[in-house]
Amino acid sequence: DAKTTQPPSMDCAEGRAANLPCNHSTISGNEYVYWYRQIHSQGPQYIIHGLKNNETNEMASLIITEDRKSSTLILPHATLRDTAVYYCIVRPRYGSGNTGKLIFGQGTTLQVKP
Amino acid sequence: EPEVTQTPSHQVTQMGQEVILRCVPISNHLYFYWYRQILGQKVEFLVSFYNNEISEKSEIFDDQFSVERPDGSNFTLKIRSTKLEDSAMYFCASRRTREGNEQYFGPGTRLTVT
Numbered sequence: 001d002a003k004t005t006q007p008p009s010m011d012c013a014e015g016r017a018a019n020l021p022c023n024h025s026t027i028s029g030n031e032y033v034y035w036y037r038q039i040h041s042q043g044p045q046y047i048i049h050g051l052k053n054n055e056t057n058e059m060a061s062l063i064i065t066e067d068r069k070s071s072t073l074i075l076p077h078a079t080l081r082d083t084a085v086y087y088c089i090v091r092p093r094y095g096s097g098n099t100g101k102l103i104f105g106q107g108t109t110l111q112v113k114p
Numbered sequence: 115e116p117e118v119t120q121t122p123s124h125q126v127t128q129m130g131q132e133v134i135l136r137c138v139p140i141s142n143h144l145y146f147y148w149y150r151q152i153l154g155q156k157v158e159f160l161v162s163f164y165n166n167e168i169s170e171k172s173e174i175f176d177d178q179f180s181v182e183r184p185d186g187s188n189f190t191l192k193i194r195s196t197k198l199e200d201s202a203m204y205f206c207a208s209r210r211t212r213e214g215n216e217q218y219f220g221p222g223t224r225l226t227v228t
Contacts, residue, residue, distance in 0.1 A: 034216070043118075043205045044157060045221030087157075099170040100145060100209060102217060103155040 003027070004088045008105045011083075011091045018075040020108050022088030025069040030093045034102065035066060037084040044087065047073065066069070078112045085109050116140045117219035120206050126226045127196055135191045137206030145159045146189045147210040147217060148181065150174070150202040159204070163189065196227045 005023040013017040025034060035047040048055055048062045050071070055062045061074040075082055087107040092098040119138045127133050139146055139220040161171045163181055171179075180192045189208075193200055203224050207217040 038157070039137055041151075041203060041222070041224075043207075043221050046216035048217065049216065053150050099162040099164070100217070101147065101159045101170060102149075102157075103159060104149075 001089050003103075004105055006086075006105065006108045009111070011113055012034050012075075012078045014112055015077055015081060016099075016111070018073075018078040018082065018110055019037070020073040020086050020110065021070065022031065022073070022090075023070045024088070027068050027090050029044050031090045031092070033062065033068075034089040034091055035062065036089065036102070037082075037089045038078075038107070039081075039084040042091050044048050044102075046093075047086075049086055050106070056086060078110075080112050080114065083112045116207050118206055118208055120204075120220040120223050122142070123221065124224045124226070125135075126228065128197060129227055133193050133196055133225065135193075135206075135225070136203050137189045137191070137208075137220055138168055138187055139189055139206065139208030141187070142187075142206035143210045143228075145196060145211075145217075146181075146183070147209075148191050149207065149208040149219075151205065152199075152202045160191070160218050177205045194224075196225075198227050201225055203226045 034049040036044040038044045048060050050062045064071045085107040117223040121136045135173045146163040149157050159172050161175045162169045178194045182190050205222045206220045209217045
């Protein structure tokens with residue numbers, strides 16, 4: 001089962017930053033933090049991932065606490081098209097029986113409002 | 115930008131019939147996955163596939179399910195004798211290498227068993 005905890009829903013005003021928290025207090029040293037989102041019933045879309053350091057790409061930023069027990073996904077300027085379910089997933093490194101599968105939880109439904 | 119494609123987008127079948135769901139992963143990807151999502155529920159891992167064999171399967175993936183990569187491009191999921199509870203969205207995903215690369219998901223096939 002998923003080893004992360006996320007709030008079930010959040011609202012954000014269009015144009016403002018959306019900060020989505022995730023708790024993964026039992027994460028181990030060989031596990032990545034991944035973020036995906038699912039818009040309506042489309043296939044999940046990769047956003048960003050990290051191991052220890054903060055990461056940024058064209059879509060978002062990922063802030064991981066120093067103890068790695070929690071993280072925050074930041075969408076810097078949310079638009080109406082960012083309305084989706086956001087999943088925080090902890091995934092082990094490939095190998096030792098780990099095949100890269102993703103275990104999805106219920107995620108956070110982000111509603112971006114005009 | 116390359117993408118994972120799936121056909122058909124919607125499949126309606128009668129209980130007990132066999133169905134084959136087709137996926138074309140991104141061309142230079144080596145790791146392949148199937149997931150499903152029952153309406154209103156979370157995305158669930160079914161199976162991972164690498165080097166022409168199953169590398170991991172979930173409890174859902176029983177003897178009624180099989181996967182195949184019949185040629186260099188297609189990746190199929192077969193359900194031998196469908197049940198009502200097999201009604202779901204089925205997502206195919208692919209990944210290029212072992213580490214540091216995200217899974218790309220297809221748009222899904224909606225399977226309706228009547």
